[in-house]
Amino acid sequence: MKAAARRAIKESMLSGYRHHSYQIERQIHDYILYGKGDSSLGEILTLDTYADILAPDRLRAMKNALICAVAVTSRAVIAGGVENEAGFALSDYYVNEIEKAQNAQQLEALAKEMNEMFRELVQEAVLRAHSLPVARALRYISRSLYEPCRVMDVADHVGLNVQYFSALFKKEMNEEPSAYIRGRKMQEARTMLLQMHHSVVQTAEELGYCSASHFVQAFRKYYGVTPKQMVRGESWEGKGEKER
Numbered sequence: 001m002k003a004a005a006r007r008a009i010k011e012s013m014l015s016g017y018r019h020h021s022y023q024i025e026r027q028i029h030d031y032i033l034y035g036k037g038d039s040s041l042g043e044i045l046t047l048d049t050y051a052d053i054l055a056p057d058r059l060r061a062m063k064n065a066l067i068c069a070v071a072v073t074s075r076a077v078i079a080g081g082v083e084n085e086a087g088f089a090l091s092d093y094y095v096n097e098i099e100k101a102q103n104a105q106q107l108e109a110l111a112k113e114m115n116e117m118f119r120e121l122v123q124e125a126v127l128r129a130h131s132l133p134v135a136r137a138l139r140y141i142s143r144s145l146y147e148p149c150r151v152m153d154v155a156d157h158v159g160l161n162v163q164y165f166s167a168l169f170k171k172e173m174n175e176e177p178s179a180y181i182r183g184r185k186m187q188e189a190r191t192m193l194l195q196m197h198h199s200v201v202q203t204a205e206e207l208g209y210c211s212a213s214h215f216v217q218a219f220r221k222y223y224g225v226t227p228k229q230m231v232r233g234e235s236w237e238g239k240g241e242k243e244r
Contacts, residue, residue: 029076030143033122047107062107063098070094070114077118080142081125090117133158133165134172141181145188148208151177186222189215193227200227 047062054068055061074091078084094114101107126135136158141149154177155165169177185207192198192206204215219227 029073033073033076033080033119047104047111059104059107062104063101066098066107066111066114067095069111070098073114073118077122077125080122081129082121083125086121090121130172131168133160134169137165137169137177141184145185146206146208149181149185151181154181182218182222186219189219189227190223190230193231203227 047065050065051058051061053061054064070091074087078087094110097110098107101110123139126138129135130138137154140154140157144153151166152162155162158165160168166177169180173180175183189203189207192203193200198206200216201212204212207215209215209218216226219230223230
């Protein structure tokens with residue numbers, strides 16, 4: 001069985017066929033769960049994307065594709081603040097509903113409903129944990145990681161002056177909004193470098209830093225090592241993570 005699996009990997013790579021990138025998957029989740037990004041992101045991956053390779057039968061392949069989406073999305077919403085049991089329970093429910101579907105139209109309807117339900121869970125989790133202004137600020141920051149994101153921009157978005165917003169945010173989050181934004185960007189940077197294998201320059205550009213050197217300086221201050229040192233696996237202590 002292992003030999004057959006390795007042959008399948010080799011044949012797929014030699015065929016020139018390529019799956020979607022991990023980065024695209026994350027961008028689609030950001031669009032589905034937080035409304036971040038262009039609406040065209042919702043059309044990049046459909047039930048037809050892998051309908052010819054996930055099973056010999058087309059309907060079975062579409063079901064498998066949607067089950068994979070459920071599994072990945074349930075973990076994304078848990079990372080977004082939804083309780084573990086709630087995320088996994090919803091995943092179990094939709095897996096069973098997918099199995100009951102008898103045609104592509106029913107699966108498409110399930111996919112739409114599933115995305116809406118997972119999005120609602122994330123929004124409800126944020127609202128339960130924080131006041132409305134801070135909940136809106138957290139959603140805005142999540143949508144703005146790939147662009148310059150200033151405290152004054154966030155305050156303006158939630159309709160509060162900077163001083164009052166900063167005090168409210170710190171009271172609820174136990175840290176300044178600027179530190180929270182910096183931490184979220186650094187966590188995203190680490191994912192991009194270690195899991196997406198982005199270059200330092202590419203990571204800096206995508207996260208909205210004015211220059212690669214500015215990004216490296218911020219990264220080293222937060223983690224205690226440069227991006228390249230982290231990628232090489234050198235010893236590090238996440239100063240920012242420790243504080244958080």
